[in-house]
């Protein structure tokens with residue numbers, strides 16, 4: 001049985017932590033059929049779930065009774081022969097099977113993302129679909145799951161492929177005109193007809209990019225930072241929203257130093273809530289000053305800052321102007337201690353009494369829904385998508401402004417523009433990207 005010594009057959013436990021009811025060991029590669037035959041005695045019919053005794057080839061002892069499924073390449077996830085052993089999910093069972101697999105020549109434990117990488121290399125997935133698959137496995141909220149499924153389903157890749165194919169056709173029309181410039185059977189206006197398409201795609205991409213980063217925010221979670229003077233009640237609010245004691249609360253000013261994060265699921269949207277050190281100048285020691293620096297740093301990149309201040313001392317401190325463009329909600333705390341003495345107009349007018357914790361949670365859920373929302377059209381979900389689209393726009397811009405540059409150079413601009421899109425879906429020079437993208441996958445994916 002010859003196999004490609006250059007190409008290992010890979011295997012991995014793909015079903016996560018043990019012990020478990022069932023443990024799925026996946027294999028993919030040119031030696032799958034040989035391995036299955038050696039362990040099971042015969043290769044079951046493809047795509048039929050068969051109950052088989054797996055035996056150790058050395059002494060014939062039974063390793064486990066398992067369901068075995070064999071897939072014949074190219075009709076498989078990885079595009080090559082593949083198989084799954086659905087074992088009893090005991091640690092010793094899985095260890096015994098993996099130990100035996102390791103003994104086969106040309107068979108090796110899979111790297112993280114190795115199966116998805118083979119699916120990509122076999123053209124079964126484009127790079128955006130691979131990323132959608134990765135996001136689906138990582139999804140923590142309903143909205144993240146929906147977005148990942150759509151991307152894994154090919155929606156985003158199809159949009160970019162549509163733009164790419166149109167630009168390739170436009171460039172072909174220019175090349176045709178250039179090739180047959182001296183013949184009059186290619187109407188001189190042929191290239192003129194393409195610029196409307198180029199303009200349309202430029203506008204569609206511009207529109208696609210102006211998405212308030214909703215796709216990226218949904219992936220990374222909305223960043224909400226609690227900020228304010230010491231003892232404003234930041235950590236108390238953090239613990240209340242997180243419904244557990246994540247941060248230390250004391251009456252001593254300067255309790256919190258480090259940034260403390262909790263991940264919340266608000267109305268199906270991921271929100272990262274960050275507690276921070278109380279902002280003060282004098283009286284802060286070295287550690288606290290570093291905490292304050294980190295607090296301001298983190299607040300600058302937040303999607304929303306909750307600025308807390310004690311309702312009894314509303315004017316004592318104010319939101320530092322050094323913050324970015326994000327929204328700032330002012331929240332007056334410790335109303336239970338508020339005896340009405342401070343003039344009510346001192347309470348910053350922007351504070352609506354949000355009706356306590358539930359009201360705040362509802363407001364945050366609404367904010368998340370408005371900011372991330374349910375996008376109808378496909379949304380980009382990574383910085384590298386944005387970068388590729390910007391490269392494309394630059395090329396389109398140059399090709400459209402470049403009347404005087406002549407058709408040849410304008411065709412070159414379109415090629416560069418098309419490359420920007422090709423790189424996003426993984427059709428050109430993405431070697432440098434692949435290690436980064438697949439490294440974040442789990443083993444066995």
Ligand SMILES: Nc1nc2c(ncn2[C@@H]2O[C@H](COP(=O)(O)OP(=O)(O)OP(=O)(O)O)[C@@H](O)[C@H]2O)c(=O)[nH]1
Pocket residue numbers: 229230231232233234235236237248249250251252253254255256257276277278279333334335336337
């Ligand atoms: N009465 C009352 N006390 C509160 C309230 N919120 C917080 N506290 C108390 O105020 C003190 C400070 O609360 P923290 O949550 O530690 O305040 P903080 O803003 O995190 O303080 P630093 O971490 O030092 O910046 C603690 O003793 C809390 O129990 C409130 O709404 N009412």
Ligand SMILES: [K+]
Pocket residue numbers: 230231249250251252253254255256
């Ligand atoms: K405190």
Ligand SMILES: [Mg+2]
Pocket residue numbers: 234235236247248249255256275276277278
């Ligand atoms: Mg605190």
